[in-house]
Every structure is written in C-alpha cells, then in structure tokens.
Amino acid sequence: MATVSSAYAVVILAVVLFAGLFVSISIRYQRDIRQARVRVSAGSLMAGTPCGPIEYAVAGDGPPVLVVHGAGGGYDQGMDIFMPLVDVGYRVIAMSRFGYLRTPLPADASPPAQADAHACLLDALNIRQAVVIGVSAGGPSAMQFALRHPERTAALVLMVPAAYASRPVDVRSKRMPPGVEFLLDAVLKSDFLFWALTRFARQTAIRTILGTPPEVVQSASAEERASVAQVLDHVLPVSPRRLGLLNDAAIVTTLPRYELERIAAPTLIMSVADDLYGTFDGARYSAEHIPHARFVGYPSGGHMGVGHEKETMAEIAAFLKGFSSR
Numbered sequence: 001m002a003t004v005s006s007a008y009a010v011v012i013l014a015v016v017l018f019a020g021l022f023v024s025i026s027i028r029y030q031r032d033i034r035q036a037r038v039r040v041s042a043g044s045l046m047a048g049t050p051c052g053p054i055e056y057a058v059a060g061d062g063p064p065v066l067v068v069h070g071a072g073g074g075y076d077q078g079m080d081i082f083m084p085l086v087d088v089g090y091r092v093i094a095m096s097r098f099g100y101l102r103t104p105l106p107a108d109a110s111p112p113a114q115a116d117a118h119a120c121l122l123d124a125l126n127i128r129q130a131v132v133i134g135v136s137a138g139g140p141s142a143m144q145f146a147l148r149h150p151e152r153t154a155a156l157v158l159m160v161p162a163a164y165a166s167r168p169v170d171v172r173s174k175r176m177p178p179g180v181e182f183l184l185d186a187v188l189k190s191d192f193l194f195w196a197l198t199r200f201a202r203q204t205a206i207r208t209i210l211g212t213p214p215e216v217v218q219s220a221s222a223e224e225r226a227s228v229a230q231v232l233d234h235v236l237p238v239s240p241r242r243l244g245l246l247n248d249a250a251i252v253t254t255l256p257r258y259e260l261e262r263i264a265a266p267t268l269i270m271s272v273a274d275d276l277y278g279t280f281d282g283a284r285y286s287a288e289h290i291p292h293a294r295f296v297g298y299p300s301g302g303h304m305g306v307g308h309e310k311e312t313m314a315e316i317a318a319f320l321k322g323f324s325s326r
Helices: 002-042 073-088 113-125 136-148 171-175 179-189 191-200 202-208 214-218 222-233 239-252 280-289 309-324
Strands: 043-048 051-060 064-068 091-095 130-135 153-159 269-270 296-297
Touching: 002 191, 002 222, 043 113, 051 113, 064 073, 064 113, 064 136, 073 091, 073 130, 073 222, 073 309, 091 113, 113 136, 130 136, 136 153, 136 239, 153 309, 191 202, 202 214, 202 222, 214 222, 222 309, 269 280, 269 309, 280 296
Parallel strands: 064 091, 064 130, 130 153, 153 269, 269 296
Antiparallel strands: 043 051, 051 091
C-alpha cells in the first residue's frame, strides 16, 4: 500500500510540475507575442498605390535609399539593419514586400511585379530616383528594378543576394539535417512554434532560419551577437509573414539568369563564403557580369555577415559617397 501511495504522490508531483512549466511557458509566450505585435503595428505607414497597398517606414533625411528586405523580414527588418545609413546622411525607406506584414500577396508576386511595386512606392512618396539595396531574397526584385526602371536607379547594392549561379548550389544539404526541413515548415506556420524554436533551440534557429553557423555567432562581439538576436527575434510574429516566405521560397529555388549586362547603375555586391544559404557563387557571378560592378567577399560570417557589420556599413557608405560625388 505504501508503494502505491508513493507512486501516486510522484505522479501528482509530476503533473503539478508539468502544469507549472506549461503556465510559465504560456505566460512568457503571450508576453513576447503581444510585444511583437505591438512593435510591428506601431512603426509603419500604408501607401495606396496602383500596385496595391504597400506598408513602409521612413527615417532620416538626404538622398533616398530604398531597402528591399530578405525572407522573414518586413519593413522592420529593413530598419533594423540599415538605420546606420541614417546617421551618415541618408533617407532610409523600408517597405514590406508582397505577403509580408500588412502588404498583401497579389496573384502576380514575381520579382518583376515586386520591382514595379517598388517603383509605385517611390511614386507615392514623390521620389524620382533612389539607391536600391536588395538583401537576400530581396535581391531578385532589386535587380529587376534596376533592369525595368534604370532611370530611377541611382545605384544598386546587393547583400548576400539570392541570385543565379553558373553551377547549382545544394543549400539544403549544407544547412539542414534529415527531418529538419519538415519541422521548419511547421514552425513557420505557427507563432508559438517559431517562438519556442528561438527560445529553446536557439542554435538550430540561427543555423536554419538565419543561415549562419552558430559557432560564428558564439565567437562574435557582444554587440554583433545582440544584432543577430534582434534579427531573429524580430521575425516574430511569423504568421503575417508566412505568405511572403512561401512566395520567396518558390522564387529563389527557380531563379533564372537575368540580363545582368543591361544593369547600368553603379553596383556593389557583397557575400560571405560560409553563407549557409549559398549566396556566394551567385553574388560573385552577378558581379562578374554586371558592368562595372564591385564584389566584396568575406571568408566567414554566415548569411548574417557576423563579424563584418560595421565594415559592411562602411563599405556601403563609402560606395554611395563615391558614386554620388562623381
């Protein structure tokens, strides 16, 4: 009888502990998702355009710089990464691309259609010409903007861009163990699962979501670790970005070769050799075929370019100053 009572007590204790853990996790999640939703709803404006409604934010004065964010982003990602350009005299305009946050996904969400939407946003802001910065999955529409609207492209900057490479890159084998891709697909459908991944499997999230070797982040400065953490945490809420993520996934896996030789704008292209999204070869190939393009490659730092944050911004600022002074 005593043994039965002891076993019963253990079961009760386990249930109580589990319930307490569940409540604690639930409280933390509700707090974090509430803060995330408030953050993305408070920092942007909406522009009604012939290309549909487009969410955007603006900071700073000076020559306009249109930021085209990467996968998992939105206007907030653009602002998080490129606010340093405001400090050196540029006006940063960051939009949410098709299917991200408050910008709806139209029937045609291809890179050419996205490029025309970028032009529509500039029209709404009465901006005739701008520097265009395309990051990661924002690279295809940034390149299409330079091709379709050359007179409006003051300069083109591509950072770790999704771009055509002369030889295919098996990205999934480089960054995802068997079964992780299925799990990741489920995570990107749920704010709670994404939150849980970033809180309880942080290294896996850095590798699979940010395309960056976790050991690179671990050895970085406290300031750069904080920047990586901000980008990862600010993917939350992920549910209003899901349609954009799915659209980007379809685009970047079937990228054709663009007419790179027709891009006339001054161009700076940057990538990292150990980028787990495999952008290095495509970035270098693009630089080799865009007239007068300059390529800057780093040996390590992953998709986030960890260890090169200040250097990257200095390169961009010097490039913009150099072409604008000519």
